[in-house]
Amino acid sequence: MKSHATRVELIEVAQGRRPADLFIKGGTVINVYSGEFLPQNVAIYKDRIAYIGNSEAAIGEHTRVIHAEGKYVSPGFIEPHAHPWVVYNPVSLTMKSLSSGTTTLVNDNLFFYLHMGASGFKAMLQDLRELPGNNLWLVRLVSQAEYPSERDEFNAGDVRSLLELEEVVGTAEITRWPLLYKGDPFVIDTIEYAKRLGKISDGHTAGCSYEKLNSIVAAGISACHEAITAQEALDRLRLGMWTTLRNSSLRPDFPEIMKLITENKVSTNRILLTTDGPHPAFIEEQGSVDGLLRIAVELGLTPMQAIQMATINPATFLGLDQEVGGIAPARRADVLILPNLVDFRPELVISAGTIVALKGQTLVSPPVIDWMKYVAKPAFTMERTLLQHPDLYRYPHTSSAEPVPVIYFQSNVITKKKDTELPVNNGYADLSKHPGLVMANLIDRDGQWITKGIMERFAVDLDGMASTYNTTTQLLVIGRDAEAMAKAAARVHELGGGIVIVDRGEIIVEIPLPLAGMMTTDPEFHKAVEYQEVLLSELKKRGFPFHDILYTLLFLTCDFLPGLRLIPLGLYDVKAGGVIKPAAAIETERV
Numbered sequence: 001m002k003s004h005a006t007r008v009e010l011i012e013v014a015q016g017r018r019p020a021d022l023f024i025k026g027g028t029v030i031n032v033y034s035g036e037f038l039p040q041n042v043a044i045y046k047d048r049i050a051y052i053g054n055s056e057a058a059i060g061e062h063t064r065v066i067h068a069e070g071k072y073v074s075p076g077f078i079e080p081h082a083h084p085w086v087v088y089n090p091v092s093l094t095m096k097s098l099s100s101g102t103t104t105l106v107n108d109n110l111f112f113y114l115h116m117g118a119s120g121f122k123a124m125l126q127d128l129r130e131l132p133g134n135n136l137w138l139v140r141l142v143s144q145a146e147y148p149s150e151r152d153e154f155n156a157g158d159v160r161s162l163l164e165l166e167e168v169v170g171t172a173e174i175t176r177w178p179l180l181y182k183g184d185p186f187v188i189d190t191i192e193y194a195k196r197l198g199k200i201s202d203g204h205t206a207g208c209s210y211e212k213l214n215s216i217v218a219a220g221i222s223a224c225h226e227a228i229t230a231q232e233a234l235d236r237l238r239l240g241m242w243t244t245l246r247n248s249s250l251r252p253d254f255p256e257i258m259k260l261i262t263e264n265k266v267s268t269n270r271i272l273l274t275t276d277g278p279h280p281a282f283i284e285e286q287g288s289v290d291g292l293l294r295i296a297v298e299l300g301l302t303p304m305q306a307i308q309m310a311t312i313n314p315a316t317f318l319g320l321d322q323e324v325g326g327i328a329p330a331r332r333a334d335v336l337i338l339p340n341l342v343d344f345r346p347e348l349v350i351s352a353g354t355i356v357a358l359k360g361q362t363l364v365s366p367p368v369i370d371w372m373k374y375v376a377k378p379a380f381t382m383e384r385t386l387l388q389h390p391d392l393y394r395y396p397h398t399s400s401a402e403p404v405p406v407i408y409f410q411s412n413v414i415t416k417k418k419d420t421e422l423p424v425n426n427g428y429a430d431l432s433k434h435p436g437l438v439m440a441n442l443i444d445r446d447g448q449w450i451t452k453g454i455m456e457r458f459a460v461d462l463d464g465m466a467s468t469y470n471t472t473t474q475l476l477v478i479g480r481d482a483e484a485m486a487k488a489a490a491r492v493h494e495l496g497g498g499i500v501i502v503d504r505g506e507i508i509v510e511i512p513l514p515l516a517g518m519m520t521t522d523p524e525f526h527k528a529v530e531y532q533e534v535l536l537s538e539l540k541k542r543g544f545p546f547h548d549i550l551y552t553l554l555f556l557t558c559d560f561l562p563g564l565r566l567i568p569l570g571l572y573d574v575k576a577g578g579v580i581k582p583a584a585a586i587e588t589e590r591v
C-alpha cells in the first residue's frame with residue numbers, strides 16, 4: 001500500500017523533530033494488538049500514523065490538535081466482504097461507509113467484471129483511486145449462474161491480470177462451491193496463483209457439511225461468511241477458516257451466530273464481521289460496521305473483542321496488518337474518535353490522514369465518475385420490438401394432465417419445486433383460475449434465449465414487472481398480464497437497465513439502473529434508499545410477502561440456493577444440479 005509519508009519523516013515526527021499534521025490529544029487509545037485501553041496521544045503525518053504515547057513534542061505551530069478527552073481513539077473499521085452494487089454504487093457506498101467509520105471496504109467485482117471485462121474494470125479502478133477511503137477488491141473466478149460463454153469470459157489470462165493489481169487482495173467468494181469440492185482445475189489453479197501472490201481466497205460455503213468443508217479448505221479457501229448457526233461457524237473456525245459472522249438485511253443472524261463466542265467461548269482472533277451487501281435502507285437505519293459492533297456488544301461481546309473483529313482481525317486475514325487495522329507507527333492514518341462504546345458512531349473520521357467526516361456528515365467530495373465509459377457493450381443488443389409481443393411471456397403448455405414445475409417461494413430467497421396441474425388455453429398455461437401464480441421469464445439481453453417459468457407466492461396482484469436487477473443481469477420479466485409485462489420490458493430496454501412496474505396499463509414505478517443493470521449512477525446514497533423503498537412498498541401492496549425484495553430478485557436467477565431457479569441454461573433444479581426445462585431460442589418463442 002503506497003505511503004505518502006517517508007519512513008524518515010515518520011521517524012522525525014516520532015522524535016518530535018518534525019511537526020505532526022494532526023495530533024489527537026488526551027483520548028483513550030483502543031489498542032487492538034494488546035487488547036488494552038490506554039490514555040495516549042496520537043500523531044499523524046501526511047497519510048500515516050507516526051507516534052502513539054504521552055509526549056506532545058510533535059505538536060508544532062501548524063499542527064491541528066484534536067481534543068479527544070473523554071473519548072476513544074479507534075482504528076478505522078474494515079468491511080471485509082462488501083457488495084458495492086445493491087442499487088447503490090462503489091462511490092455512494094464508500095461515502096456512506098466513511099461517514100460512519102468504515103474506512104476500508106473489500107469489494108466484490110462480479111458485476112463490474114461481467115459488464116466491463118478486464119480492461120474496463122482496470123480503468124474503473126484507476127479512476128476510483130481518487131475516491132477517499134481505502135478501497136480494496138476481490139475478483140471473481142466464476143459467475144453465479146452458469147452460462148454458455150462463462151469460461152471464455154472468466155479466462156485465466158484476464159483473471160490473473162486482475163489478481164496482480166495492487167488494490168486486488170484476493171479471489172472473491174465462489175458461490176458454486178461444488179466446483180471446489182470436485183477440484184475444478186481452473187478454480188484450483190487460480191487460487192494457487194493468488195496464494196503465490198500473497199493474496200487470500202474468500203469463500204461461500206452455504207449449506208456445506210463439516211465433512212465437505214474439509215475439501216473446500218484443502219482447495220485453498222481462506223474464509224467463509226455463510227454460517228447461519230453457531231455450530232456451522234464453529235465448524236469453519238475449527239477447520240482453520242477465517243470465520244466471518246454476518247448480519248445482513250437478508251440474514252440478520254448475529255443473535256444466533258454470536259453464540260459461537262458467548263456460549264462456546266472460542267478464541268476470537270480469527271473471527272471477522274460483515275454486513276454482506278445489505279439493502280440500502282438497512283445501512284441507512286442500522287449503519288455499516290458501526291451497526292455490527294453495536295449489536296455484537298448488545299449480545300454480550302466485550303467492546304474490545306468486537307472492535308478487534310472489525311479491525312486487526314480482517315487486516316491480518318488480508319495480510320495487511322502492517323498497513324491497516326490498528327493504531328501504530330507507519331500504519332495508514334485511518335482513525336476514529338468514538339464518544340462511546342455503545343453505538344460506535346464516530347464523531348470524527350480520519351482516512352489516510354484527512355478528516356473525511358464529522359458527526360456523520362462527510363466533509364470531502366467524491367470524484368465525478370463517468371461510469372458508462374468502462375462498460376464494454378450496449379445494455380441491450382436485441383431490438384426493443386422483440387420484447388413487445390405478449391406471447392413471449394406466456395408459458396407454453398400442451399396438456400393440462402402434465403404438471404408444470406412451479407417455483408414456490410418458501411422465504412425471501414429459498415424456493416422449491418411444486419408440481420401443479422394447470423389448464424391449457426391456446427397452447428399456453430392458463431393462470432386465471434390460480435390467483436397465486438405469476439409468469440416469470442429470464443431473457444437474454446442479446447436476444448438469443450429465454451428461460452420460462454411460473455412462480456407462486458411472489459406478488460399475487462402484479463400485472464407486469466421487468467428488472468435487470470438480478471445476478472445474471474439479464475432481463476427478468478414477471479407478472480400475470482402479458483401485455484403489462486411486455487410494456488415493462490420495453491421500458492427497461494429504453495432505460496438501458498433498471499426496474500419497471502406496470503399496473504393497469506400504466507408505468508407506476510421506474511428505477512433506472514444503467515450501471516450493469518444493478519446500480520444507479522447517482523453518487524447520493526439516499527437515492528438508492530428511495531428506489532428500494534418505493535419498489536418494496538409497491539410490491540407489498542400487490543402481495544409480496546417478504547422483507548427483502550432486492551435479494552428475492554437477485555437470487556431468483558442464481559444457481560447456488562435451493563431449489564428451482566431461472567438461469568440462462570433453463571429452469572434449474574439446484575439440488576439435483578440440472579436443468580429440468582432448457583432455455584428456448586427466442587426466435588422460436590416469438591409469434
Ligand SMILES: Nc1ncnc2[nH]cnc12
Pocket residue numbers: 083144175276277471554
Ligand atoms: N453472492 C452474492 N451475490 C450478489 N450480491 C450479494 N450480496 C450478498 N451476497 C451476494
